Amino acid sequence: MAADPSPTPRAGRPARKPPRRISADYLQRAAMHYLERYSAPAAQLRRVLQRKVATSCRYHGDEPGRFAEMLDEVVARCVSSGLVDDRRFAEARAASLRRKGRSSHAIAARLSAKGVDRGLVDEASQATAEQELAAARLAARRKRLGPWSRGDRAADRQKHLAALARAGFPMQIARAVIDGAGDED
Structure with missing residues (x-):
């Protein structure tokens, strides 16, 4: 006996409507x-x-x-019709992710996962050293790393460097942020 393809109601929920025919x-x-x-x-x-x-x-x-x-x-x-524009999407998404403290590598990975063309990913994820440093500071502040840490900063230095490296930041920038004073913005 074949299984009935109709959706079954879950406990306490009404049955879902069947999907429409494609046109x-x-x-x-x-x-x-x-x-x-x-x-x-x-x-x-x-x-x-x-x-x-x-x-x-x-x-x-x-x-x-x-x-x-x-x-x-x-x-x-x-x-x-202009409703879908990969370049506009890539630029806006990269700017949004950069404001959230994401590294260029993380931005490139996110855009690639969305299916954006490799050339557009490279263009949109490009960042100056200052932008990358600002994003790393923001990431460290959000994760309470380095100067924003509440624990023993010297003992946790390697863990904090590793956390920024996993987030995609170059070691040079990670060291500058973790060893920095933290009040620069």
């Missing part, structure tokens, strides 16, 4: 709904729409490959 109009509306809420590069939008296609195909018994061309058209339409 060009549905994919376009789903893309617009996603882009209203999130800024995304083309590769991320494609992954989101592919998940919707896969879910619908699993439920309705369709073949996901049938919808590949339709999905490509929807993504291309979003890119050509």
Whole structure:
């Protein structure tokens, strides 16, 4: 006996609605709904729409490959209309991550994971020595490392250097931050 593909209600929750059948109009509306809420590069939008296609195909018994061309058209339409701009996304995301104290290496890794082109990742994650130092100071302050530590600074020096190195900062910058006074901004 085959398993029933319909969703089963969980305890205390109503049953989920079955996924809609895939059509060009549905994919376009789903893309617009996603882009209203999130800024995304083309590769991320494609992954989101592919998940919707896969879910619908699993439920309705369709073949996901049938919808590949339709999905490509929807993504291309979003890119050509300017709703999806990988360069703008990469620059904005890099600036946001830098303000949070992330290193250039961490920024490059995050952008690559989102599917941004390698050339754009390299451009967006470039940082001057001053920007990298400021980000390292912010990371150390948030993690209470070096001058912002509450413990024995000398005894924990290696741990603090290692923490900044794992965060992607070069050792030269990590040493400058951990051995610094901490009041420079």
